[in-house]
Amino acid sequence: MLNPGRPREFDETDALNKIMNLFWQNGYEGTGLSDIIKATGLAKGSLYGAFGNKQSMYLKALMHYEQQVIDTAVAALRGPSIPPLERLDAFLSLPIAAIADEDSRGCFLCNASADRASLDEETKAATKRGHEKLRAALATAVAAALPGISTQRAERKAEVLLNVYTGMRIMSRAGSSVGMLESTVQEVQDSVMMV
Amino acid sequence: MLNPGRPREFDETDALNKIMNLFWQNGYEGTGLSDIIKATGLAKGSLYGAFGNKQSMYLKALMHYEQQVIDTAVAALRGPSIPPLERLDAFLSLPIAAIADEDSRGCFLCNASADRASLDEETKAATKRGHEKLRAALATAVAAALPGISTQRAERKAEVLLNVYTGMRIMSRAGSSVGMLESTVQEVQDSVMMV
């Protein structure tokens, strides 16, 4: 009954990774179909067949990022392998490590928030989900790091951390030095994570 | 000797304001010459004659923002009319006021940092200048607000404030509520500005 037809010749996940990297690096408008064709080696028809139009590709790339990167960060924030304060420090240090690795892409979630979220409702919803995941994991880690703190206060501190993280990611794309970012992390540790 | 030629018929500052608003709202790639023509009512030739190509228009718009908005914020941070702690609070509350006014443009300096700074060196230099102005003014205000604090510590706190500000501006474009932003400001006041 169901006739399977010709099988797909490329690895969809591989292709999606390449698409993600393009949007991550260059943003929505800064990435053309021609760039995607070049990077994936696929023809237009195959791309549209597998991922839909450009907007759909972008959204799939962003959701892929959410699964691959954000969920990993959330797991690290929740993982009890090291003390919660160190987990929070590790999270805030992600932007520093990226700069040290000369990775200029920043955080796709942050880039999407700045770039596309205000223009497209689906993107805005996706970024809100990503933020919410981080917010919740940060609040849990803060509560664990500062026993006795009220839930509301932990959430407030988590909100600060999320904003600091986003700010560092954006600032680093504009040339923040490792030293500036380290100062920021240091001061957050000494003030926000102390009171 | 010097022949003056036909005088310009439009107000350059008016036009630059309109151009600035477009790039501010929609970013570099998201703004087309056609949008600029529509908004200013000017023909292509007049625009190129007065402002150069698109890249040059963007840069002029960003520098105009720096003069009009950033310099105003810096002056408010340095102005001794109210206590330094309140000046810092007012600065951090700018993103909240913008949302309350349903102004979805965010901060052009922050948008440019996310959008264009990593792709164009001139834009990166312009954003760095803007950041440096804010950094210095914040550090001065912090030092005044927390007498006895070391210069280095004041600069560290200023760096945190700059990152929090940038983060709030970006997050608000992705749907941060007034409540979330108020939590952030409140917590910064209670922790960063206390120790």
Added chain:
DNA sequence: TCCTTTCTTGACCAATCGGTCTATAATTAG
């Protein structure tokens, strides 16, 4: 009244944009 200079307008340009569609290839069910 020219002449020179600058500004304005919009036609025009090649290149690129995102997107569609057709012809062909590859697969399996029957």
Added chain:
DNA sequence: CTAATTATAGACCGATTGGTCAAGAAAGGA
């Protein structure tokens, strides 16, 4: 083998992109 189904490749599409240019208009100097 045939029929049905899906994937691939890329020709093709109209629209739009940033940018140029030529013709005419508006000013002051000579």
